[in-house]
Amino acid sequence: MDGPAIEAEGLVRVFKKTRAVDGIDLVVESGEIYGFLGPNGAGKSTTVHMLTTLLPPTAGTARVNGYDVVHQGPQVRSSIGAALQEAALDPLLTGREHLRLQASLQGMPHDIRRRRADELLHRVGLSEAGDRKVKTYSGGMKRRLDLALALVHSPRILFLDEPTTGLDIQSRTALWDEVGRLTRDDGVTVFLTTQYLEEADVLADRVGIIDHGHIVAEGTPDELKASVGRPTVEVVPLDAGEHERAAAIIARFGDPCGSEHGVAVRLRSSEADLAGIVRALDAENLKVEQLQLHQPSLDDVFLAKTGRSLEGAAEEEEGERGGLAMEPA
Numbered sequence: 001m002d003g004p005a006i007e008a009e010g011l012v013r014v015f016k017k018t019r020a021v022d023g024i025d026l027v028v029e030s031g032e033i034y035g036f037l038g039p040n041g042a043g044k045s046t047t048v049h050m051l052t053t054l055l056p057p058t059a060g061t062a063r064v065n066g067y068d069v070v071h072q073g074p075q076v077r078s079s080i081g082a083a084l085q086e087a088a089l090d091p092l093l094t095g096r097e098h099l100r101l102q103a104s105l106q107g108m109p110h111d112i113r114r115r116r117a118d119e120l121l122h123r124v125g126l127s128e129a130g131d132r133k134v135k136t137y138s139g140g141m142k143r144r145l146d147l148a149l150a151l152v153h154s155p156r157i158l159f160l161d162e163p164t165t166g167l168d169i170q171s172r173t174a175l176w177d178e179v180g181r182l183t184r185d186d187g188v189t190v191f192l193t194t195q196y197l198e199e200a201d202v203l204a205d206r207v208g209i210i211d212h213g214h215i216v217a218e219g220t221p222d223e224l225k226a227s228v229g230r231p232t233v234e235v236v237p238l239d240a241g242e243h244e245r246a247a248a249i250i251a252r253f254g255d256p257c258g259s260e261h262g263v264a265v266r267l268r269s270s271e272a273d274l275a276g277i278v279r280a281l282d283a284e285n286l287k288v289e290q291l292q293l294h295q296p297s298l299d300d301v302f303l304a305k306t307g308r309s310l311e312g313a314a315e316e317e318e319g320e321r322g323g324l325a326m327e328p329a
């Protein structure tokens with residue numbers, strides 16, 4: 001495909017008085033993992049619903065795989081797979097039955113359906129649970145089945161709305177690996193929403209931070225972090241009487257800034273020269289109790305842009321216990 005995988009211009013969605021999405025512009029290149037990071041109610045799902053043709057925009061335009069989401073719905077839908085936040089699964093069907101049904105809806109020949117179902121169950125770690133009814137699945141297992149369903153027709157573009165919410169750490173990491181593999185090996189473009197800073201940081205090539213229906217910051221995780229400030233280095237001297245001497249030494253590396261227990265500088269470059277600092281302290285024979293590097297986080301970015309911290313909203317939810325860990329692909 002030529003051109004970007006996803007493009008939106010001035011996308012708006014109003015519900016009665018709520019401007020859930022309030023003028024979003026974005027471009028997601030083919031093969032990219034784009035992370036849409038924001039707190040509850042920011043407008044993430046509403047954006048996904050418009051891009052996947054489930055909800056018409058109030059204003060603005062969007063193209064997915066080059067097709068207009070309003071006027072070319074069928075073409076958009078055949079280009080994409082979507083695992084939505086509210087998975088629509090039938091509790092009385094098994095995982096395997098869901099996959100075969102989806103494969104037949106996609107018009108796959110009978111013998112291929114079966115193989116595809118086995119392959120996808122294995123890929124998301126549900127081989128053993130494949131013949132159990134979905135009503136016996138944990139929340140995490142349902143998320144994984146939903147991902148498998150989105151992959152049945154090998155879509156070029158994948159939408160994942162909070163794919164790891166409620167997963168235990170192990171399943172979350174396995175899902176990250178799987179998403180990484182899909183982009184790396186199959187060239188799939190992924191648009192993923194998340195409330196987890198770490199997820200956006202680890203997984204996304206580029207991140208858009210959304211708040212109150214607006215994209216408030218966008219860039220690679222490193223660019224975003226660098227935009228709020230350079231890393232700081234904090235030194236706590238072993239001897240409390242040495243604070244001034246320590247401050248003078250580390251001042252060679254950056255500009256003095258506040259520190260609770262010792263002395264600190266904001267480094268001049270974003271490349272931390274920790275070894276240089278250690279050598280300088282050592283050369284002056286200054287004994288150190290603690291030396292710490294603080295990198296700005298995506299939460300610092302969120303705070304700088306919105307005045308609020310995302311960390312509280314992104315608290316780990318109670319993970320699924322006892323679910324199967326995903327099997328490696």
Ligand SMILES: Nc1ncnc2c1ncn2[C@@H]1O[C@H](COP(=O)(O)OP(=O)(O)OP(=O)(O)O)[C@@H](O)[C@H]1O
Nearest residue numbers: 015018020038039040041042043044045046047195
């Ligand atoms: N069908 C609807 N009718 C009315 N208001 C809605 C509807 N869907 C969403 N909203 C409102 O639009 C805003 C954005 O909701 P949305 O579901 O897009 O947020 P989100 O970023 O996906 O949040 P979450 O992280 O909780 O899933 C919220 O204020 C929500 O209450």
Ligand SMILES: [Mg+2]
Nearest residue numbers: 044045046085
């Ligand atoms: Mg949502």
